[in-house]
Amino acid sequence: MARRHDRLPDRYHAVEVEERWQRIWADRRAFMGATISRDGAQAQRSDRPKSYVLEMLPYPSGEIHMGHVKNYTMGDVIAHHRRRCGAAVFHPMGYDAFGLPAENAAIRTGEHPAIVTARNIARIRDQLKRLGFAIDWDTEISTADPEYYRWTQWIFLRMFERGLAERREAAVNWCPKDQTVLANEQVVDGHCERCGTEVELRQLTQWFLRITDYAQALLDDMDLLDDWPERVLAMQRNWIGRSEGARVLFRTEDGAHEIPVFTTRADTLFGATFFLVAPEHPLLATLVEGRSEADAVLGYARAAARASLADRSATDKPKTGVFTGRYVVNPINGEQIPVWVAEYVLMDYGTGAIMAVPGHDERDFAFARQHDLPIRRVVADPDTAADAPLEQAYAGSGRLVNSGFLDDLAVDEATQAAAEWLAGRGVGQATVGYRLRDWLISRQRYWGVPIPVIHCPVCGPVAVPDSQLPVLLPDVDDYAPKGQSPLATSAEFLTATCPSCGGPARRETDTMDTFVDSSWYYLRYTAPHLSSAPFERELADYWLPVDQYIGGVEHAVLHLLYARFFTKVLNDLDLVGFREPFARLFTQGMIYRDGAKMSKSKGNVVSPDDIVDTYGADTLRLYVLFMGPAADDIEWSDRGVVGARRFLDRLWGLARSADPGSLVDRPDPATLAGSPHSLELLRRAEATIAKVSLDIGERFSFHTAIAAIQELVNACARHQSEQGSSERGGQVAFRYAVQTAVSVLFPFAPHVACELWDALGGEALWEVSWPTADPALLVRDQVTLVVQVNGKVRDRLEAPAGLADIAALELVRARPKVIGALDGKRIVREIVVADRLVNFVVK
RNA sequence: GCCGGAGUGGCGGAACGGUAGACGCAAGGGACUUAAACUCCCUGGUCCUUCGGGGCGUGUGGGUUCGACUCCCACCUCCGGUACCA
Numbered sequence: 001m002a003r004r005h006d007r008l009p010d011r012y013h014a015v016e017v018e019e020r021w022q023r024i025w026a027d028r029r030a031f032m033g034a035t036i037s038r039d040g041a042q043a044q045r046s047d048r049p050k051s052y053v054l055e056m057l058p059y060p061s062g063e064i065h066m067g068h069v070k071n072y073t074m075g076d077v078i079a080h081h082r083r084r085c086g087a088a089v090f091h092p093m094g095y096d097a098f099g100l101p102a103e104n105a106a107i108r109t110g111e112h113p114a115i116v117t118a119r120n121i122a123r124i125r126d127q128l129k130r131l132g133f134a135i136d137w138d139t140e141i142s143t144a145d146p147e148y149y150r151w152t153q154w155i156f157l158r159m160f161e162r163g164l165a166e167r168r169e170a171a172v173n174w175c176p177k178d179q180t181v182l183a184n185e186q187v188v189d190g191h192c193e194r195c196g197t198e199v200e201l202r203q204l205t206q207w208f209l210r211i212t213d214y215a216q217a218l219l220d221d222m223d224l225l226d227d228w229p230e231r232v233l234a235m236q237r238n239w240i241g242r243s244e245g246a247r248v249l250f251r252t253e254d255g256a257h258e259i260p261v262f263t264t265r266a267d268t269l270f271g272a273t274f275f276l277v278a279p280e281h282p283l284l285a286t287l288v289e290g291r292s293e294a295d296a297v298l299g300y301a302r303a304a305a306r307a308s309l310a311d312r313s314a315t316d317k318p319k320t321g322v323f324t325g326r327y328v329v330n331p332i333n334g335e336q337i338p339v340w341v342a343e344y345v346l347m348d349y350g351t352g353a354i355m356a357v358p359g360h361d362e363r364d365f366a367f368a369r370q371h372d373l374p375i376r377r378v379v380a381d382p383d384t385a386a387d388a389p390l391e392q393a394y395a396g397s398g399r400l401v402n403s404g405f406l407d408d409l410a411v412d413e414a415t416q417a418a419a420e421w422l423a424g425r426g427v428g429q430a431t432v433g434y435r436l437r438d439w440l441i442s443r444q445r446y447w448g449v450p451i452p453v454i455h456c457p458v459c460g461p462v463a464v465p466d467s468q469l470p471v472l473l474p475d476v477d478d479y480a481p482k483g484q485s486p487l488a489t490s491a492e493f494l495t496a497t498c499p500s501c502g503g504p505a506r507r508e509t510d511t512m513d514t515f516v517d518s519s520w521y522y523l524r525y526t527a528p529h530l531s532s533a534p535f536e537r538e539l540a541d542y543w544l545p546v547d548q549y550i551g552g553v554e555h556a557v558l559h560l561l562y563a564r565f566f567t568k569v570l571n572d573l574d575l576v577g578f579r580e581p582f583a584r585l586f587t588q589g590m591i592y593r594d595g596a597k598m599s600k601s602k603g604n605v606v607s608p609d610d611i612v613d614t615y616g617a618d619t620l621r622l623y624v625l626f627m628g629p630a631a632d633d634i635e636w637s638d639r640g641v642v643g644a645r646r647f648l649d650r651l652w653g654l655a656r657s658a659d660p661g662s663l664v665d666r667p668d669p670a671t672l673a674g675s676p677h678s679l680e681l682l683r684r685a686e687a688t689i690a691k692v693s694l695d696i697g698e699r700f701s702f703h704t705a706i707a708a709i710q711e712l713v714n715a716c717a718r719h720q721s722e723q724g725s726s727e728r729g730g731q732v733a734f735r736y737a738v739q740t741a742v743s744v745l746f747p748f749a750p751h752v753a754c755e756l757w758d759a760l761g762g763e764a765l766w767e768v769s770w771p772t773a774d775p776a777l778l779v780r781d782q783v784t785l786v787v788q789v790n791g792k793v794r795d796r797l798e799a800p801a802g803l804a805d806i807a808a809l810e811l812v813r814a815r816p817k818v819i820g821a822l823d824g825k826r827i828v829r830e831i832v833v834a835d836r837l838v839n840f841v842v843k
Numbered sequence: 844g845c846c847g848g849a850g851u852g853g854c855g856g857a858a859c860g861g862u863a864g865a866c867g868c869a870a871g872g873g874a875c876u877u878a879a880a881c882u883c884c885c886u887g888g889u890c891c892u893u894c895g896g897g898g899c900g901u902g903u904g905g906g907u908u909c910g911a912c913u914c915c916c917a918c919c920u921c922c923g924g925u926a927c928c929a
Contacts, residue, residue: 229845315927344927707866791910
């Protein structure tokens with residue numbers, strides 16, 4: 001390649017340098033060749049190890065923010081490092097392009113969401129390119145592209161065939177502002193995750209994906225996720241909420257109905273003094289039919305149904321309830337206990353009915369006190385009498401009392417004995433409950449994937465045949481939500497023929513939750529243009545699981561759980577050969593400013609574009625990673641950016657003083673004998689290689705890697721000012737050190753690194769093998785020995801490395817400070833840590 | 844309440860059980876400049892000091908160890924997740 005300058009300009013003009021190298025990389029297709037051919041037909045056969053580096057795909061809201069910059073810079077650093085270490089790297093990009101913001105913009109302006117989205121994508125693509133990310137742009141995808149979403153529909157149909165997608169009535173979360181239902185995971189503290197509006201519960205017929213069928217698998221396979229952050233695993237574990245217990249059958253006093261309950265405390269069955277059902281319990285109306293209590297009970301249930309989710313789930317209010325006038329029989333002792341309806345019993349956990357044991361459950365205790373129901377002790381610790389009254393629920397350990405055949409057993413023994421007893425009589429059995437609920441995916445909104453189903457009055461819901469996919473989004477006049485999907489306003493779309501009986505039918509008008517789209521995108525990248533299938537198994541099995549996935553922790557129980565679920569389903573359908581999509585996960589921290597998350601409404605946003613304009617993309621990339629540990633939340637500092645730029649300026653100046661010339665090999669330390677500054681610089685260069693390799697490759701500690709490069713650059717400057725260059729071999733040592741700094745800086749600041757590498761006489765730095773340190777130069781020949789007396793530092797001295805303990809002691813004892821510190825003391829013990837310290841224990 | 848994580852200078856932070864504060868920001872002093880900016884050099888935890896040094900310092904209190912920011916126990920504070928889940 002022709003040199004552009006005879007020498008580097010004396011000033012570093014970042015934007016110019018960056019535009020130049022972005023052009024060169026694009027022209028040379030620098031980051032694309034290693035992946036897959038355009039039609040996705042064939043993976044490039046390679047004996048190199050593969051590395052799939054992926055960051056969570058952005059929602060194209062119009063602008064990228066600092067969080068994106070940090071996210072994609074981290075991925076880019078890893079991709080560059082792995083590529084130069086010899087891996088075949090796959091580093092794709094796409095857009096999570098369906099969703100509410102574009103649709104809401106369309107409602108305001110009348111512009112089609114597709115146009116809004118296309119414009120936003122173009123803008124974001126430009127911004128990403130301007131930051132110089134080494135992305136394989138040939139594999140770019142958009143989830144709103146019909147060629148993508150036809151496969152989202154296809155996967156849905158495979159789930160439908162297997163009974164994993166089903167339509168059923170349930171109490172669901174309804175956001176009155178967005179006019180749509182929401183998944184459980186999208187409700188935060190009773191409010192809509194998107195817009196913050198209080199969520200209502202509505203009884204509706206909706207589409208669900210049966211993620212609960214996979215609750216145990218999602219839990220079990222966490223064993224495969226060693227390299228996931230503990231907190232994400234903990235959140236998922238928590239969310240799935242497995243609890244072991246028993247299902248116990250209670251029968252109404254007239255024997256007409258069976259009502260099962262779930263309990264984790266089967267041992268306390270003798271303590272059940274009343275029975276509660278949720279206001280939504282299907283048997284409730286039947287139980288009170290024709291009774292004087294009916295009005296009160298059903299009125300109570302209706303009021304509960306009207307309450308908001310936040311009100312329903314508040315724990316600090318009185319425990320309300322109404323007696324139904326009915327009784328059930330406790331199977332363990334034949335006792336008849338009254339049935340109440342109570343709001344605190346949830347229809348969607350367990351069976352929607354519970355046996356209440358006020359003596360040993362805090363909530364039941366409160367309810368009993370409130371409504372004057374009996375409280376009976378069935379567990380007592382060794383210091384407590386069996387008939388001691390309870391002033392509060394006792395949930396501790398102890399032995400059973402007042403419990404017939406369970407008396408004297410410990411809690412866990414009794415739990416098991418009770419379960420066995422119930423099972424033996426066919427009135428119960430040990431079982432496992434989960435908190436996880438099925439994934440509600442219907443959305444009554446326009447800008448999403450149409451659910452590919454036709455409703456036939458004769459056949460019911462029928463799958464759209466694969467040959468008719470994609471079911472395209474129709475054009476509509478008005479995108480505004482009106483409690484049903486805008487798709488329903490298109491008569492043409494609505495009218496369909498039943499694929500099964502050929503009769504007139506009606507098309508499903510709901511669209512899918514956008515988290516469905518992003519549950520499989522990482523597979524599509526491996527064959528982004530394939531027209532015969534969502535992906536090709538051979539390619540998917542080659543590239544996946546993702547070797548390094550990077551994103552925000554806010555998706556811990558959303559995207560990350562859903563994607564794991566999808567992968568398991570696809571594995572069970574024998575479409576992929578792996579059970580987990582992301583082998584290693586890194587969750588980055590958020591960037592704050594003025595103590596708050598950056599947001600337009602708070603007016604504390606720093607635009608990446610502005611920083612690039614002022615300092616350059618390399619400075620921005622360097623700074624977002626230098627700010628602090630990548631996993632931590634961190635406060636943005638405008639001044640801090642300047643430091644990153646100053647560092648690049650300093651390196652530029654040093655490279656300029658070595659330019660022009662050609663690359664040098666690592667000098668042989670023997671040639672630097674008698675050149676202490678230069679030998680020291682060489683050692684520093686080697687130590688930097690080792691440190692940066694470790695920090696990028698294993699520790700995810702980018703800020704310390706950058707600090708190490710800064711130390712090397714400082715050492716180069718010192719070498720210059722200390723006349724190190726005039727030493728024998730000093731010029732070569734200096735060139736080598738600068739060259740090394742540029743080489744290892746490359747993943748962080750690729751443009752300026754390429755420019756300087758070019759000036760130093762190198763070529764195509766992105767393809768140059770990652771350097772390895774000479775181990776011989778990593779061991780020091782001079783060390784600082786620390787002398788302690790009783791663990792307190794008393795002296796420090798330079799000594800040759802590798803001294804025997806005796807020699808070290810002798811050397812240290814001769815030091816005046818040490819003599820002074822030991823004067824008049826009796827040495828009890830001497831500890832020598834080779835090449836590190838000597839500690840005298842004295843009295 | 845339960846689960847997870849974190850507490851180190853003015854600030855972001857560093858430190859295989861072995862020199863606490865690397866690197867950077869901000870600050871003070873100096874050089875350069877008519878001046879400022881840029882750049883470069885020096886200082887920098889804290890208290891005492893006879894200027895040699897010395898005491899105290901990593902949220903608190905204990906413990907293990909020759910030696911603890913690091914390991915163990917108890918606690919405090921903050922952040923995140925979750926919560927009538929039976």
